[in-house]
Every structure is written in structure tokens, then in C-alpha cells.
Amino acid sequence: MYNPSFQGDVCSYRHAFVLDNVIRRLLQSPKKIVGPYISSGHTVIDLGCGPGYFTIEMARMVGETGRVIAVDIQNEMLAKVAGKAALLNLEERIFFHHSTQDAIGLGENVTADFILAYYMVHETRDQGAFFSQIRNLIADDGLVLIVEPPFHVTSREFEQMARIAQKSGFTIADRPSRKGGKSLLLAAAEQPVETEANPNSTN
Secondary structure, eight states: OOOTTSTTOSOOGGGGGGGSSHHHHHHSOHHHHHGGGOOTTOEEEEETOTTTTTHHHHHHHHOTTOEEEEEESOHHHHHHHHHHHHHTTOGGGEEEEEOOSSOOOOOTTOOEEEEEEESOGGGOSOHHHHHHHHHHHEEEEEEEEEEEOTTTSOHHHHHHHHHHHHHTTOEEEEOOSSSSSEEEEEESSSOOOOSSOOTTOOO
């Protein structure tokens, strides 16, 4: 799912190395970013998974009884993730789904404990439709982490994104820092969230 009016926003599979390299791992640790929200046995969705930077680490986190659903609009990206998963013997924990520009397209039988949308919501054509779709995919006690790049998304645009998420049936559980960009932790219903104490969060 991406907004074609933004030229160059979707990173081509030909430049996948930009999304998974040693420098990024020093700056954006998957364990620190998503680790607080994932437990063994969870079902996790990685929206806009790219070459699997988060997918692979999340597959380790969910353990043998969990699963990660890797979603991307580029089959070539999904193939890259599949190759990495095979080398690491994680292929049985990862399921691959090719989405379209307008629809995630996962079946109604999919219910996720955690959904990650990292640097991709600004690429969607219709943010209201996007948030409505993920609202239908998240468990009642599930969490969604949205992270947007500060160099692409202004504070005003991000706050508009937050309002759209709320209108789509989410509540803002937290605005965690140290996630690599402007961040929202969304809950499907009012609930106490006991993850990652963050005294520096802003409301």
C-alpha cells in the first residue's frame, strides 16, 4: 500500500541494502524497538516488511509457537525475506503476503497480537482506510506501533495521522521515544499498557 503521488517514497527492492545494513542496526535496534511488545507465541504482522529488517528478529521473538506475517507490495522484497528466513531456519514461523496499493488483503481469520508499521503509513493512499483495515486485524488487547520518518513527515502531518487513527477505532496508548522517528503506540481499546517505562514521552 503506497501513495503514488509521493514520488520515490517506496524504496525499490533494488535498493534493499539501504534498509538492512550494519549502520542501521547500530542506530535502530529491532530488539529495542519492538522487543517490549512481543512475546513467545504471538502472532505479529510486519506491514511494509521490505527485506525483513524487523521480520527476522520478530520471528526469533515469537518462538516456535508464534508466527510473523510479512506483508509487502513488492514480491521481490518478500523473496529476499524468504531467502534470509531459509538460511536461518525460520521459514516455518514466517508467512508471506503480497498486498496491493489499496488493500492489505489478509483474511478475516487473521488476528494479530502486535502490528508494526515502520516508515510506511505516509506511503498509503488513504490513511483512514489503512487504519480501518489494521483495526480489523488487531486483537482486542493487541498493540500497533507506528513509526514515521522525521525527514518525510512533519509534526503537523503526524498529528493528523494520529487523529485519523483515533477516528478509526484506536486509542493512543503511548508516544514512545527512541524508536527512530515520530512514534505512536496504538491500542484497540482502552487498556493499561505495561511496556517500556518512558518518562520522556510527550502527549
